[in-house]
Amino acid sequence: MEKKTPTLKEITPRSQDYSQWYQDVVLKTELADYGPVKGCMIIRPYGYALWEAIQADMDRRIKETGAVNAYFPMFIPKSFLEKEKDHVEGFSPECAWVTIGGGTELEEPLAIRPTSEAMICSMYAKWVGSWRDLPVMINQWCNVVRWEKVTRPFLRTTEFLWQEGHTLHATAEEAEEETLRMLEVYRGFCEEMLAMPVVAGPKSEAEKFAGAKRTYAIEAMMGDGRALQAGTSHNLGQRFAEAYGIEYLDKNMQRVRPWSTSWGVTTRLIGGMVMTHGDDSGLILPPRVAPIQIVIVPIPPRKGDWNEAILPRARELQRRLRAAGLRVHLDDRDTQQPGFKYADWEMRGVPLRLEIGPKDVEKNQAVLVRRDNRAKAFVPEGELAARAAELLAALQSDLLSRARRFLADSTTRVSAWDEFKDVMNGKRGFLACGWCRDAACEAAIKEETKATVRVMPRDAGERPGVCIRCGRPSPGEVLFAQAY
Amino acid sequence: MEKKTPTLKEITPRSQDYSQWYQDVVLKTELADYGPVKGCMIIRPYGYALWEAIQADMDRRIKETGAVNAYFPMFIPKSFLEKEKDHVEGFSPECAWVTIGGGTELEEPLAIRPTSEAMICSMYAKWVGSWRDLPVMINQWCNVVRWEKVTRPFLRTTEFLWQEGHTLHATAEEAEEETLRMLEVYRGFCEEMLAMPVVAGPKSEAEKFAGAKRTYAIEAMMGDGRALQAGTSHNLGQRFAEAYGIEYLDKNMQRVRPWSTSWGVTTRLIGGMVMTHGDDSGLILPPRVAPIQIVIVPIPPRKGDWNEAILPRARELQRRLRAAGLRVHLDDRDTQQPGFKYADWEMRGVPLRLEIGPKDVEKNQAVLVRRDNRAKAFVPEGELAARAAELLAALQSDLLSRARRFLADSTTRVSAWDEFKDVMNGKRGFLACGWCRDAACEAAIKEETKATVRVMPRDAGERPGVCIRCGRPSPGEVLFAQAY
Numbered sequence: 031m032e033k034k035t036p037t038l039k040e041i042t043p044r045s046q047d048y049s050q051w052y053q054d055v056v057l058k059t060e061l062a063d064y065g066p067v068k069g070c071m072i073i074r075p076y077g078y079a080l081w082e083a084i085q086a087d088m089d090r091r092i093k094e095t096g097a098v099n100a101y102f103p104m105f106i107p108k109s110f111l112e113k114e115k116d117h118v119e120g121f122s123p124e125c126a127w128v129t130i131g132g133g134t135e136l137e138e139p140l141a142i143r144p145t146s147e148a149m150i151c152s153m154y155a156k157w158v159g160s161w162r163d164l165p166v167m168i169n170q171w172c173n174v175v176r177w178e179k180v181t182r183p184f185l186r187t188t189e190f191l192w193q194e195g196h197t198l199h200a201t202a203e204e205a206e207e208e209t210l211r212m213l214e215v216y217r218g219f220c221e222e223m224l225a226m227p228v229v230a231g232p233k234s235e236a237e238k239f240a241g242a243k244r245t246y247a248i249e250a251m252m253g254d255g256r257a258l259q260a261g262t263s264h265n266l267g268q269r270f271a272e273a274y275g276i277e278y279l280d281k282n283m284q285r286v287r288p289w290s291t292s293w294g295v296t297t298r299l300i301g302g303m304v305m306t307h308g309d310d311s312g313l314i315l316p317p318r319v320a321p322i323q324i325v326i327v328p329i330p331p332r333k334g335d336w337n338e339a340i341l342p343r344a345r346e347l348q349r350r351l352r353a354a355g356l357r358v359h360l361d362d363r364d365t366q367q368p369g370f371k372y373a374d375w376e377m378r379g380v381p382l383r384l385e386i387g388p389k390d391v392e393k394n395q396a397v398l399v400r401r402d403n404r405a406k407a408f409v410p411e412g413e414l415a416a417r418a419a420e421l422l423a424a425l426q427s428d429l430l431s432r433a434r435r436f437l438a439d440s441t442t443r444v445s446a447w448d449e450f451k452d453v454m455n456g457k458r459g460f461l462a463c464g465w466c467r468d469a470a471c472e473a474a475i476k477e478e479t480k481a482t483v484r485v486m487p488r489d490a491g492e493r494p495g496v497c498i499r500c501g502r503p504s505p506g507e508v509l510f511a512q513a514y
Numbered sequence: 515m516e517k518k519t520p521t522l523k524e525i526t527p528r529s530q531d532y533s534q535w536y537q538d539v540v541l542k543t544e545l546a547d548y549g550p551v552k553g554c555m556i557i558r559p560y561g562y563a564l565w566e567a568i569q570a571d572m573d574r575r576i577k578e579t580g581a582v583n584a585y586f587p588m589f590i591p592k593s594f595l596e597k598e599k600d601h602v603e604g605f606s607p608e609c610a611w612v613t614i615g616g617g618t619e620l621e622e623p624l625a626i627r628p629t630s631e632a633m634i635c636s637m638y639a640k641w642v643g644s645w646r647d648l649p650v651m652i653n654q655w656c657n658v659v660r661w662e663k664v665t666r667p668f669l670r671t672t673e674f675l676w677q678e679g680h681t682l683h684a685t686a687e688e689a690e691e692e693t694l695r696m697l698e699v700y701r702g703f704c705e706e707m708l709a710m711p712v713v714a715g716p717k718s719e720a721e722k723f724a725g726a727k728r729t730y731a732i733e734a735m736m737g738d739g740r741a742l743q744a745g746t747s748h749n750l751g752q753r754f755a756e757a758y759g760i761e762y763l764d765k766n767m768q769r770v771r772p773w774s775t776s777w778g779v780t781t782r783l784i785g786g787m788v789m790t791h792g793d794d795s796g797l798i799l800p801p802r803v804a805p806i807q808i809v810i811v812p813i814p815p816r817k818g819d820w821n822e823a824i825l826p827r828a829r830e831l832q833r834r835l836r837a838a839g840l841r842v843h844l845d846d847r848d849t850q851q852p853g854f855k856y857a858d859w860e861m862r863g864v865p866l867r868l869e870i871g872p873k874d875v876e877k878n879q880a881v882l883v884r885r886d887n888r889a890k891a892f893v894p895e896g897e898l899a900a901r902a903a904e905l906l907a908a909l910q911s912d913l914l915s916r917a918r919r920f921l922a923d924s925t926t927r928v929s930a931w932d933e934f935k936d937v938m939n940g941k942r943g944f945l946a947c948g949w950c951r952d953a954a955c956e957a958a959i960k961e962e963t964k965a966t967v968r969v970m971p972r973d974a975g976e977r978p979g980v981c982i983r984c985g986r987p988s989p990g991e992v993l994f995a996q997a998y
Contacts, residue, residue: 063637067624070587072637075652078584100562103554103673104657105610110550127614128591128626132661132673133607140551142612142626153556162849167539168559173588173657188615189587217556366644444979 040364041377048254055304059313059378062183069181069188073297077379079301079321081191085171086195087223088295091215097195102149104172105140110148114273117147120240124176129248142175144229147241147292150196151274158198161280164288166198184301185514192225192296195262198276198288205289209265212293216261216421225316225429226250228260229460230396231485232311234468243267249484251440252305255458257484257511260302263293306433314401315377316429323361324351324418325375329368329387339391346384347396347414376401381425382418399423405461450498454479459509464504475499479511519583521647523765526871527794532738537667539788542644543797543862546667553665553672554643556748557781560862563805564784565675569655571707572677572779575699581651581679586633588656589624589843594632601631605722608660624660631725631776631860634680635758642682645764648772650682669998676780682760682772689773689787692748697730700745708787708798709913710734711921712945713993715969721952727751735924736789739942744786747777788904790917798885800913806843807837808902809859813852813871815944823875828856831880831898833872838899860885865909866902884909938963951980959983965994
C-alpha cells in the first residue's frame with residue numbers, strides 16, 4: 031500500500047539539512063502529521079502521549095504554586111480585544127475572525143483567542159471586590175490560534191495547545207515575584223523533565239509581549255545554532271487592570287488597581303525536545319516523558335516456535351517491569367525481524383531496548399541497550415527492574431549533561447562587530463556581548479544578521495562594557511541569537 | 515462591594531421555579547458564570563475541578579478499552595464537512611464560520627468543529643492501509659462549537675468541552691460491539707462516579723446523530739420530570755468510510771471499507787449531576803468527584819484566642835485526613851462565623867463537614883455532619899479517618915439509591931393516549947408505552963406534547979403491544995419524555 035507512511039527511516043542527516051531532518055523525524059516517528067488546513071497540524075497518539083506527560087507534570091507544578099484551573103470562552107468580541115491598545119495592535123493582525131454563526135452574519139466579529147488576557151481580565155473585573163479576594167491565580171489548558179505565515183509542526187502552528195496562567199496581586203512586588211516564580215517553574219521543568227537546559231532572563235522592549243510591562247523568557251539552543259523561546263512569563267503591571275476596569279477595596283477602604291501577570295508554555299516544548307536530543311537515527315526521548323521507556327524485542331529461535339520459550343518469558347519480563355512502575359511495550363509482531371524492530375524503535379526514541387533470545391532464556395538473563403550511546407549490558411533476570419531504572423536515570427541525566435555542554439559550546443563571547451557577524455554567518459548560537467539598550471541599534475543588528483536579543487541574563491549587570499554595534503556604554507551583557 | 519457575588523444563598527426553591535433554582539445554584543456556588551458572548555459560559559475553578567475529576571476517571575476508562583488520545587485541528591474546511599450529505603445537513607446550520615484570517619478573507623470558509631468526524635475520517639484515509647492497522651481507536655478531549663439559540667450553563671452552551679472517540683473496525687460486528695462497549699462505559703461512569711442512574715438504549719431514526727447508522731444514548735431523569743441525554747455512542751456503519759475514502763487491504767489483498775463508530779460525553783454531565791442531587795440548600799456533590807470531600811469548620815472559644823487550642827488541632831486533623839487520601843479544606847477565615855460557614859459549604863455541596871470546638875478538643879473528638887441528610891456523628895479522633903471514609907462511601911451509595919428510586923418513581927407505564935397527555939401535562943418523567951415506529955406518529959406526539967422517544971430499552975422486545983397514539987402494532991415498548 032503506497033498510502034501507508036513507511037515505518038523505516040530515510041531520515042535526512044542533520045548535517046545535510048537540519049530543517050528537513052526535523053520534519054522527517056516528526057512525520058516518520060508519527061509524532062504529528064499535516065492536516066487539510068494550512069498551518070494546522072494533527073498531534074498523533076505518540077506525540078500526544080508526550081503532551082500528556084508534559085501536562086501532568088506541569089499541571090502539578092503549577093498547582094503547587096497555589097494556582098487553580100478554569101476554562102474561559104475561546105470567542106473574544108472585537109471590542110474586548112480593543113480595550114488595551116498595545117495588546118490589540120500586537121495580536122489583531124494574527125487573529126482568525128468568526129463572522130457567521132448559526133447561519134447569520136454576526137453583529138460583532140469574534141476573534142478566536144490568540145491569548146486570553148482580554149477575556150479573563152474582563153471576568154476578573156466582575157469577580158474581584160476586596161483585598162480578601164487577592165491574589166487570584168487561575169490557569170487554563172486550551173487551544174489558541176495565531177495566523178502564522180510560515181509554520182512548522184510543534185514549533186509554530188496556526189492552532190496550538192498551551193497553558194496560560196493569569197494572576198492578580200495587591201502589590202507590584204508580589205506581581206514581580208509571581209512572574210519570576212513561574213519563570214523558574216518553567217526553567218526547572220525543562221531541565222528536570224525534558225533534559226533541555228535553558229537561559230532565563232528578561233526580554234528587550236522590542237521583544238516583549240504586546241501590552242506587558244516586562245517579559246521574561248526561557249530560551250533553549252537548537253542543533254542548528256538557533257535559539258528557541260520555550261516559555262514566557264509577563265509582568266503586566268497595572269495596564270490590563272486599568273484597561274479592563276479591575277479594582278478592589280483595600281484594607282483602608284480605598285479603591286485601588288491590582289497588578290497582573292500572565293505566563294505560558296505550549297506544544298512547542300515537544301519540538302524543542304526533539305531538536306535538543308535527536309540524532310540521525312531519529313528521536314531520543316528523555317525517560318521521564320517517554321510514552322514507552324523500555325521496548326522488549328524478543329528474538330525467535332533459529333528453529334522452532336517462539337511461542338514455546340521466548341514469548342512467554344518476554345511477557346513475564348514485561349509484567350515484572352511494569353510492576354516496578356516502568357512504561358514497557360512488548361513488540362510481539364510476527365511480521366517483522368528483530369533488526370527491523372531495533373531500527374524502528376530507535377527511530378522512535380525509546381530510551382531502553384530489552385532483547386531476549388534463546389541463549390538469554392537459557393542463561394536467565396536479558397540484554398539492555400541504551401538508545402543514546404547504544405551501550406549494551408547483559409543483566410541477570412533478577413536484577414532487570416533495578417538495572418533498567420538505573421539506566422533510565424543515567425540516560426536522563428546524561429542527556430541533560432550533553433545538552434548543557436552543547437549550550438555552553440554554542441555560546442560565544444564576542445567583542446567586535448565583525449566577529450559578531452562572522453559567528454552569526456557560521457556556527458551561530460548565543461552571542462554574548464554588550465548592547466547600548468537603544469531599540470534602533472537592536473533593529474539594525476536584526477536587519478543585518480537576523481539576530482535579536484533573546485534575553486538579558488540575570489548576572490548581566492556584572493559585565494558592563496560597550497555596545498557591540500555602536501560602541502556606546504552597555505550596562506550589562508545580553509544574549510543575541512537567530513531565533514525560531 | 516456590590517460587585518461581589520453574594521456567598522450566601524438566596525436560592526430559589528425547586529418547587530417554585532426549577533429552572534431558576536438550577537441557575538441560582540450554578541452561579542452562586544461559582545461553578546460557572548456568564549461571559550460576554552451569548553451562550554458561552556466560563557467554567558470557574560470549582561466547576562472546572564469537577565470536570566478534571568470527570569476527565570481523569572473517564573480517561574482511564576477509555577484507555578482501558580484500548581483507545582489512545584490525540585489532537586486534531588479545530589478548523590474544518592467547508593468542502594470537508596460537505597462530503598457526508600446527512601452529516602453536513604445536520605450540522606451546517608449550527609456552525610460558526612471563520613472567514614477572515616491574518617487580515618485577509620479566506621478562499622474557503624473554515625467551520626469550527628461541531629464534531630470531528632470529517633477531520634478525523636480524512637486523516638484515517640491517509641493513515642490506514644492494511645488489515646494490520648485495524649482497529650484504530652483514537653479519542654480526543656477538546657472544545658467544540660454549536661450555535662445554539664437557547665442556552666443554559668453546562669446543559670446547552672455554544673462552546674462546550676467534551677471527549678470524542680472515533681474508531682475503525684474490520685467488521686460490522688466489531689463496530690457494533692465497540693458502540694455498545696462505550697455505551698456501557700458511559701453508563702457505568704455515570705452510576706459509579708456521578709451516582710446518576712441512566713436508561714440506556716438505541717434512539718429512534720428521528721433522534722439519531724446526523725449520518726449515523728444507529729445511535730445509542732444514556733438518558734437521565736431530572737427533578738422537573740425532563741430527561742437529559744447524558745452521552746451518545748454511534749455506529750456509523752460504512753457511510754463515513756465511504757464519504758471520506760477510507761479503505762484497507764484485507765488478508766486476501768482485497769480493498770475493503772472499514773466500519774466506524776464515534777462516541778462522546780460533554781461538560782453537560784456536570785449539569786446533570788447538579789440536577790440529580792441538589793436540594794433547596796444548593797449542591798450535593800457525590801464524594802468520588804467532589805473537589806472538597808470534607809470541610810473543617812473550627813469553632814472559636816467564647817473567650818480567648820482560637821489560635822491556642824482550636825486551630826492547631828484543626829490543622830492536625832486536616833493533615834491526618836489528607837494523609838488518608840481524602841480531599842480536605844480547612845475554613846480558617848476569621849471574618850466569618852461558623853453558622854455562615856455551615857450554610858456556605860452546604861450550598862457548595864461538600865459531602866462532609868467536620869466541626870471542632872473547645873469541648874471537642876477537651877474530649878479528643880470531632881463532629882462529622884453529612885450534607886445529604888444532616889446526620890451528625892461524634893467521632894473519637896483516632897477513628898476520624900476511617901469513619902470519614904465510611905461516611906463518604908455511604909453517602910455516595912445513598913445518593914445513587916435515592917436517584918434510582920426517583921427514576922423508578924418518575925417512570926409511568928401508560929396504555930391510553932389521554933393518559934399519556936395527562937401525565938405529560940403533570941409530573942412528566944419517562945412514559946413507557948408502545949409505538950408503531952412510524953416517524954409521522956412520533957412527530958405528531960412531539961407536536962402535541964413536546965415529548966420525544968428518548969430510548970428504546972434493550973428489553974423492549976419482551977413487551978410487544980400497540981402504539982399509544984395510533985393503535986397499530988408496536989414491536990416493543992419505548993420511553994418517551996420531554997428532554998433538555
